Amino acid sequence: MRRPRAGGGWKAIAYSFGKARQAGGLLRLYRALRSKNTCKTCALGMGGQAGGMRNELGRFPEVCKKSIQAMAADMQGRIRDRFFDDFSLEQLAGFSSRELEASGRLVEPVVAGPLDGHYRSIGWDEALDHIAAKLGKTKPDDTFFYFSGRSSNEAGFLYQLFARMYGTNNVNNCSYYCHQPSGVALTSVTGSGTATVTLEDLDQCDMVFLIGANPGSNHPRLMRTLVELRRRGGKIVVINPLREIGLERFKVPSDARSLLFGSRIADVYVQPHIGGDIALLAALAKAIVERDACDEPFLRDHTDGWDAFRSFIDGLSWSELLERSGVPRETIDRVADLYAASGKTIFCWAMGITHHRHGVANVQMIANLALTRGMCGRPHRGLLPLRGHSNVQGMGSMGVAPKLKPVVAERLAKTFDIKLPKGDGLDTLGSIQRAHEGGIRSALCVGGNLFGSNHDAAFASKAMSKIDLVVYLSTTLNTGHTRGRGRETIILPVLARDEDPQATTQESMFNYVRLSDGGEPRHELRHGGGPRSETAVIVDLAERLLGDKLSSLRDHREIRRAIAAVIPGYEKIGAIDDTRQEFQIAGRTFHEPRFATDNGRAKFHVVAVPEHDGLRDRQLHLMTVRSEGQFNTVVYEEHDVYRGQERRDVIMMHADDITRLGLVVNQAVTVRSDVGELSNILVRETAVRPGNAVMYYPEANAIIPSEADPQSGTPSFKRTLITVEAGNGRSSRTSAGSPRRTNGE
Numbered sequence: 001m002r003r004p005r006a007g008g009g010w011k012a013i014a015y016s017f018g019k020a021r022q023a024g025g026l027l028r029l030y031r032a033l034r035s036k037n038t039c040k041t042c043a044l045g046m047g048g049q050a051g052g053m054r055n056e057l058g059r060f061p062e063v064c065k066k067s068i069q070a071m072a073a074d075m076q077g078r079i080r081d082r083f084f085d086d087f088s089l090e091q092l093a094g095f096s097s098r099e100l101e102a103s104g105r106l107v108e109p110v111v112a113g114p115l116d117g118h119y120r121s122i123g124w125d126e127a128l129d130h131i132a133a134k135l136g137k138t139k140p141d142d143t144f145f146y147f148s149g150r151s152s153n154e155a156g157f158l159y160q161l162f163a164r165m166y167g168t169n170n171v172n173n174c175s176y177y178c179h180q181p182s183g184v185a186l187t188s189v190t191g192s193g194t195a196t197v198t199l200e201d202l203d204q205c206d207m208v209f210l211i212g213a214n215p216g217s218n219h220p221r222l223m224r225t226l227v228e229l230r231r232r233g234g235k236i237v238v239i240n241p242l243r244e245i246g247l248e249r250f251k252v253p254s255d256a257r258s259l260l261f262g263s264r265i266a267d268v269y270v271q272p273h274i275g276g277d278i279a280l281l282a283a284l285a286k287a288i289v290e291r292d293a294c295d296e297p298f299l300r301d302h303t304d305g306w307d308a309f310r311s312f313i314d315g316l317s318w319s320e321l322l323e324r325s326g327v328p329r330e331t332i333d334r335v336a337d338l339y340a341a342s343g344k345t346i347f348c349w350a351m352g353i354t355h356h357r358h359g360v361a362n363v364q365m366i367a368n369l370a371l372t373r374g375m376c377g378r379p380h381r382g383l384l385p386l387r388g389h390s391n392v393q394g395m396g397s398m399g400v401a402p403k404l405k406p407v408v409a410e411r412l413a414k415t416f417d418i419k420l421p422k423g424d425g426l427d428t429l430g431s432i433q434r435a436h437e438g439g440i441r442s443a444l445c446v447g448g449n450l451f452g453s454n455h456d457a458a459f460a461s462k463a464m465s466k467i468d469l470v471v472y473l474s475t476t477l478n479t480g481h482t483r484g485r486g487r488e489t490i491i492l493p494v495l496a497r498d499e500d501p502q503a504t505t506q507e508s509m510f511n512y513v514r515l516s517d518g519g520e521p522r523h524e525l526r527h528g529g530g531p532r533s534e535t536a537v538i539v540d541l542a543e544r545l546l547g548d549k550l551s552s553l554r555d556h557r558e559i560r561r562a563i564a565a566v567i568p569g570y571e572k573i574g575a576i577d578d579t580r581q582e583f584q585i586a587g588r589t590f591h592e593p594r595f596a597t598d599n600g601r602a603k604f605h606v607v608a609v610p611e612h613d614g615l616r617d618r619q620l621h622l623m624t625v626r627s628e629g630q631f632n633t634v635v636y637e638e639h640d641v642y643r644g645q646e647r648r649d650v651i652m653m654h655a656d657d658i659t660r661l662g663l664v665v666n667q668a669v670t671v672r673s674d675v676g677e678l679s680n681i682l683v684r685e686t687a688v689r690p691g692n693a694v695m696y697y698p699e700a701n702a703i704i705p706s707e708a709d710p711q712s713g714t715p716s717f718k719r720t721l722i723t724v725e726a727g728n729g730r731s732s733r734t735s736a737g738s739p740r741r742t743n744g745e
């Protein structure tokens, strides 16, 4: 499969038409996308009360392949009758993520117990009675509650409240495996864990750093903003060990000039070692100091820790920074010159920065570089973590976390007249580890794919299998249902956002809260069957366990009133049903240099500069990536157009490494790490920095060890030491070509 010369373009348009056919026609898909609901996919945020395909500035049409993929998946038909009779649990465990997703919408609760070879139907009442009975018999701290960023603020708030009234703080969400380091680091710098800028700031800045992110695949509508930035003379610096075609050249489908001729994206494309970001950012800070380009009045009046940071930078030698970053001095000087000349810079990053054992330090170092030139706390300058799921940030805001902010805890206890459980709960990694130790008896997972998003798939599978009862609230099947099962597993089918009978809200990465109207369920069944809204399911369970304490929250307006009373910055949500006014969350956007810290000043952090470990013999550093035909753990397409790959069981490496290891393109190899191996993997060449290799997430999670950032608990998916050996090894591939682990999954 040939790699294209630009991302986006006609292929993206043709793909959209293809998806429209799958979704029952272009008009049907268009109507669905235009409904007054927030885009279901990334947290850039489109839709809401301004109508679908509009961004936060009201611009139209803003739609991308990602949103179309998700909508088409929700619009697919119901899973066929007898599907679960025809395929045993063992057979389903061999299905790929794409095959499971494409099996159809789940419409009835199903259960599989320890003696079952198949999932079988179970009535809603029987399922809920059974779950409530199990929870009633379980010590609350032997249960964990997991939530994905797909759900609404209303469901998230209700869920964490239910868990805490039940008696545990073991409440967590998918961000613990993605942007938690951003939240921890930003809180330590500005006092708030989210972006300091709005979308409008991006439209007015004159420079963007794009670090460890690939928006061409994961946040496609950001590309138009980047194209427009360059058209008005702005600069873009990309930092990524892997050259991504969409970050070099992109054809924005909704922009005729860009579509016809393509648009250059990166002014400078920097390829550091994987894990060399702190050294690179420190080198840039050093170069800024040497150019006398620091914003001294800002540093003096609005920051703490500058002197210590300056001494730290002065004490670092150029030779160690160049060696540890892997970036030549000329490139650093070029980027430093651009940055020194910029008046309004925004720093964007994603999981290339957070998925490291020093993820928090990575983000703190980005903030250090921004503060050095006063690029935070003023209009059109700031810090922007590029969040993944459409409401993942809202989950954090709603308290779907093992530790509540003191003000939220106090207000929650007062509003509901309850005593909250004491102590910190388990985060996502902690929950899996406790399950592996045999200390979890039941788990409730709303959305997402907890199993699939874990490092070390065998460990995660084993952990889940030790839980007595695992309950999933899902719209379609995923690998969690097949390979992340408990002794007993119940899958409850739920409605998508645009099918909810009541309005819901979502929070974008720019701290903007949108109101979704909901809509008609697509798969109603007679006799009370069919998918239900997540909030209805939670209240149904709560009524069985806690009496009527949460019954009034069946009404989303009541939940929104409670959110207004409990969550700082969310006060306007209480009246949103009357005003229909979407809003910017108060206290999070910093256009003035008054931060939310104890003394209003932003904080510098001195962080360790990681060494670059040399590679021996057949070793490489492995990073995992997502494809443009994928959203988180959901794989919509086996091929990856932008990287020119027609399949996912590949290892991409630099031509020099292919030669060094005595391999040839398309040769089958075995890839080993400390925790396992993957066999029958095909060698492919790509423009990654030599010494590094690239494989697809989540399949490669099977060989990612459990090493995590100690400050955030986020696993280090982006830097695993591997060896690559010629030969097929012992394992086989699934029918869809997904690699399978060989040692005991």
Ligand code: SF4
Pocket (backbone or CB within 6 Å): 039, 040, 041, 042, 043, 044, 045, 046, 062, 063, 064, 065, 066, 067, 219, 220, 221, 222
């Ligand atoms: S960029 Fe993100 S929010 Fe915008 S349409 Fe695409 S998936 Fe939806």
